[in-house]
Amino acid sequence: MAIRDGSSYMNGIFPKFELPPVVKGDLTGKTVMITGANSGIGFEAAKHFATMNPARLIIVCRSVEKAQESIKQIEGETGYKNAEPMALDLGKFSSISEFATRASKTLDRLDILVENAAVALTEYVPSEDGWESMLQVNAVGPAMHVLLLLPIIINTAKQHSVVPRIVVVSSGLAYTCDIGSDAIATPNTLETLSSKKYCTAEVLAKRYQQTKILNVMLVRKLVELLPKTVVPVTLSPGFCLSGLRRNATGEIAVQFKKMEETFAYTSEEGSRHIIFSAIGGTDEELRGAFISESWIPLELPDWMLSQEGKKAEDKIWTEMLTLFGKLDDRIPGIVTEYLKV
Numbered sequence: 212m213a214i215r216d217g218s219s220y221m222n223g224i225f226p227k228f229e230l231p232p233v234v235k236g237d238l239t240g241k242t243v244m245i246t247g248a249n250s251g252i253g254f255e256a257a258k259h260f261a262t263m264n265p266a267r268l269i270i271v272c273r274s275v276e277k278a279q280e281s282i283k284q285i286e287g288e289t290g291y292k293n294a295e296p297m298a299l300d301l302g303k304f305s306s307i308s309e310f311a312t313r314a315s316k317t318l319d320r321l322d323i324l325v326e327n328a329a330v331a332l333t334e335y336v337p338s339e340d341g342w343e344s345m346l347q348v349n350a351v352g353p354a355m356h357v358l359l360l361l362p363i364i365i366n367t368a369k370q371h372s373v374v375p376r377i378v379v380v381s382s383g384l385a386y387t388c389d390i391g392s393d394a395i396a397t398p399n400t401l402e403t404l405s406s407k408k409y410c411t412a413e414v415l416a417k418r419y420q421q422t423k424i425l426n427v428m429l430v431r432k433l434v435e436l437l438p439k440t441v442v443p444v445t446l447s448p449g450f451c452l453s454g455l456r457r458n459a460t461g462e463i464a465v466q467f468k469k470m471e472e473t474f475a476y477t478s479e480e481g482s483r484h485i486i487f488s489a490i491g492g493t494d495e496e497l498r499g500a501f502i503s504e505s506w507i508p509l510e511l512p513d514w515m516l517s518q519e520g521k522k523a524e525d526k527i528w529t530e531m532l533t534l535f536g537k538l539d540d541r542i543p544g545i546v547t548e549y550l551k552v
């Protein structure tokens with residue numbers, strides 16, 4: 212598989228490609244879960260999955276009501292009847308823990324997990340847990356969610372001799388910045404990134420992009436630490452029409468509108484990257500790949516491959532494990548049993 216260099220993203224250029232049609236597969240007997248499945252790219256991906264007849268399609272939204280509304284539309288448009296709602300607020304660590312408890316009681320397998328949900332905010336909004344919201348919802352929350360679901364995913368691989376995929380939706384914007392050497396130099400980088408004092412307007416202007424770097428770092432860590440019987444993969448869906456920019460105001464909103472009118476993909480087109488990452492290619496090709504338009508893997512951003520990038524990745528991962536261990540007493544056991552140390 213050829214690898215595309217991602218330098219156009221570094222220069223802020225987002226080329227528009229003629230996309231291949233959505234990849235089709237047979238998901239009979241399999242369980243698929245997707246977060247942020249009521250809007251934009253996630254909703255369109257959920258509909259594509261529904262046409263492939265999975266045994267169970269878990270529609271994860273901020274509330275059961277939103278998930279049920281999404282399921283009604285999926286049923287109406289595809290005729291698929293086995294979608295199930297689950298509530299998850301990624302901006303609340305207790306919701307992630309409760310979700311995992313429910314999942315461990317109700318899911319006997321999990322073949323495809325898509326971490327798609329995210330927010331883009333223009334100002335500092337603290338979550339209920341007191342975290343900067345983009346950091347928690349887009350990056351820290353999804354990492355905890357994946358870790359807590361690992362026992363089900365790895366047991367699926369063992370019991371059914373299949374290779375489950377963990378698909379984390381990132382963005383080409385991961386190429387446009389880094390995490391910030393000043394934050395990396397502090398004793399706890401995540402706490403620094405989250406603090407109101409650190410989050411000046413200049414820092415917040417890069418925060419969404421930074422969370423998309425953390426998404427790629429999560430996949431790199433999973434590749435390093437998980438057995439080959441699980442395929443972690445990340446992707447950039449391209450610039451798409453969706454609800455993501457709903458909070459933009461002023462000059463930036465005008466700029467987004469122009470971009471949307473000139474070169475945006477539809478959410479359906481963006482969702483094809485999720486489907487390719489979830490069922491396309493071979494497991495060897497997709498393991499650790501950063502999938503971009505036309506299903507070509509991207510070279511990882513230079514900063515991420517630099518010594519500083521790797522140091523940041525290791526440091527933030529350690530901080531996450533420590534944090535999650537304090538939040539949920541299942542985490543230390545999961546780390547010992549399922550991750551290579």
Ligand SMILES: NC(=O)c1ccc[n+]([C@@H]2O[C@H](COP(=O)([O-])OP(=O)(O)OC[C@H]3O[C@@H](n4cnc5c(N)ncnc54)[C@H](OP(=O)(O)O)[C@@H]3O)[C@@H](O)[C@H]2O)c1
Nearest residue numbers: 247250251252300301302327328329382450451453454455
């Ligand atoms: N659109 C683009 O141009 C673009 C480009 C690159 C990458 N992406 C990525 O694509 C993914 C999907 O985004 P989208 O463009 O489809 O945006 P979207 O239409 O705004 O969808 C985002 C989804 O995330 C959910 N979500 C937000 N906060 C949440 C929380 N606290 N807990 C649980 N779910 C939450 C939203 O739920 P609510 O409806 O309840 O808010 C919604 O379902 C994101 O990871 C985004 O970063 C998008």
